[in-house]
Amino acid sequence: MKYLSDLAKSLQPYVPGEQPKEKTYIKLNTNENPYPPSPRVIQALRDTDAAALRLYPPPESDELRECIGKFYGVDKSMVYPANGSDELLAWCFPAFFVGAPLVINDITYSFYQVYAKLFSVQTQIVPLNEDFSIPVEAYLGMDKNMIIANPNAPTGQILSLIEIERIVRSNPDRVVLIDEAYIDFGGESAIPLTARYENLLIVQTLSKSRCLAGLRCGFAVGSPVLIEGLARIKNSFNSYTMDTIALKLAKAAIEDKEYFLDTVNKVKATRAWVSAELRKLGFRFADSYANFLFVTHPNMEASVLFEQLRRQGILVRYFNLPRIQNHLRITVGTDEEMKQLINKLKEILP
Numbered sequence: 001m002k003y004l005s006d007l008a009k010s011l012q013p014y015v016p017g018e019q020p021k022e023k024t025y026i027k028l029n030t031n032e033n034p035y036p037p038s039p040r041v042i043q044a045l046r047d048t049d050a051a052a053l054r055l056y057p058p059p060e061s062d063e064l065r066e067c068i069g070k071f072y073g074v075d076k077s078m079v080y081p082a083n084g085s086d087e088l089l090a091w092c093f094p095a096f097f098v099g100a101p102l103v104i105n106d107i108t109y110s111f112y113q114v115y116a117k118l119f120s121v122q123t124q125i126v127p128l129n130e131d132f133s134i135p136v137e138a139y140l141g142m143d144k145n146m147i148i149a150n151p152n153a154p155t156g157q158i159l160s161l162i163e164i165e166r167i168v169r170s171n172p173d174r175v176v177l178i179d180e181a182y183i184d185f186g187g188e189s190a191i192p193l194t195a196r197y198e199n200l201l202i203v204q205t206l207s208k209s210r211c212l213a214g215l216r217c218g219f220a221v222g223s224p225v226l227i228e229g230l231a232r233i234k235n236s237f238n239s240y241t242m243d244t245i246a247l248k249l250a251k252a253a254i255e256d257k258e259y260f261l262d263t264v265n266k267v268k269a270t271r272a273w274v275s276a277e278l279r280k281l282g283f284r285f286a287d288s289y290a291n292f293l294f295v296t297h298p299n300m301e302a303s304v305l306f307e308q309l310r311r312q313g314i315l316v317r318y319f320n321l322p323r324i325q326n327h328l329r330i331t332v333g334t335d336e337e338m339k340q341l342i343n344k345l346k347e348i349l350p
């Protein structure tokens with residue numbers, strides 16, 4: 001540790017779900033999409049001219065911004081892509097959050113706290129309701145910067161567009177960041193509100209609904225002033241953050257709307273029947289609006305269930321954290337994978 005700065009020593013880095021190499025698991029632990037990327041993405045990769053990698057990529061990612069803007073009906077000056085939404089979330093700290101308290105809720109994506117520590121931003125915690133729903137009233141008129149994951153992770157619960165708008169409108173002098181990593185699986189995006197609320201920033205990812213976790217591409221949508229803030233940070237850190245291949249493949253994915261809607265609908269259909277099956281087995285959980293289920297069972301500890309599933313070749317996510325240590329987060333896979341999950345659970349449960 002002697003070479004590390006005090007800052008580096010003080011950090012508590014994010015621990016991602018495991019990506020095992022030693023054995024083939026049914027992987028239901030990191031909310032990846034079980035389907036391959038669009039055939040257009042695969043074709044775009046085949047068509048890639050490797051010789052062009054000699055050149056730096058366009059630093060402001062214009063074509064991709066235009067393409068995303070077209071998809072969502074906003075000007076390209078309101079769009080900013082990056083290497084995964086994690087990178088955008090990180091930029092938001094020096095761009096908007098440093099120097100003031102940041103509101104997050106107690107059960108949410110744990111990377112927010114990691115960045116808060118890295119950038120010495122003090123967090124103010126709003127506890128979720130008993131049933132893990134988001135207490136909208138608590139956010140009204142706070143006059144604080146805030147991040148809300150919608151749908152929330154790992155709970156899968158959602159706020160309506162009307163509720164988001166109330167929160168955004170009642171905190172006009174602060175940045176309200178809505179992390180929509182999972183929005184395509186059941187919610188209504190707040191992107192249309194960005195035309196009316198300068199303080200609203202939406203962050204989305206291609207990792208989940210567009211089957212491209214390995215590509216590392218996310219994007220922000222917000223008012224040009226907020227986008228300018230992100231650009232200032234990016235260009236103070238790494239001006240060529242997105243590589244030539246990722247830019248091209250991301251564009252191909254966004255352009256294939258039909259495949260995107262198809263895959264999302266398949267995941268939603270699987271989620272519906274697997275939810276019913278899990279309830280028949282005694283699991284308790286709120287309806288999920290994401291590509292995962294956040295479940296608990298009255299007759300078996302979540303940690304034990306996690307280990308038993310692992311031994312049987314099925315990986316799910318267990319968080320040993322207050323309020324949720326008796327829950328498992330299970331990613332919705334293919335029908336076949338979920339059938340195997342249900343069969344194993346029938347064997348394991350008392």
Ligand code: PMP
Nearest residue numbers: 084085086109153181205207218
């Ligand atoms: N936000 C939430 C709520 C997430 O669960 C994730 C995935 N771990 C991310 C953002 C980051 O996704 P990515 O960096 O792959 O875009």
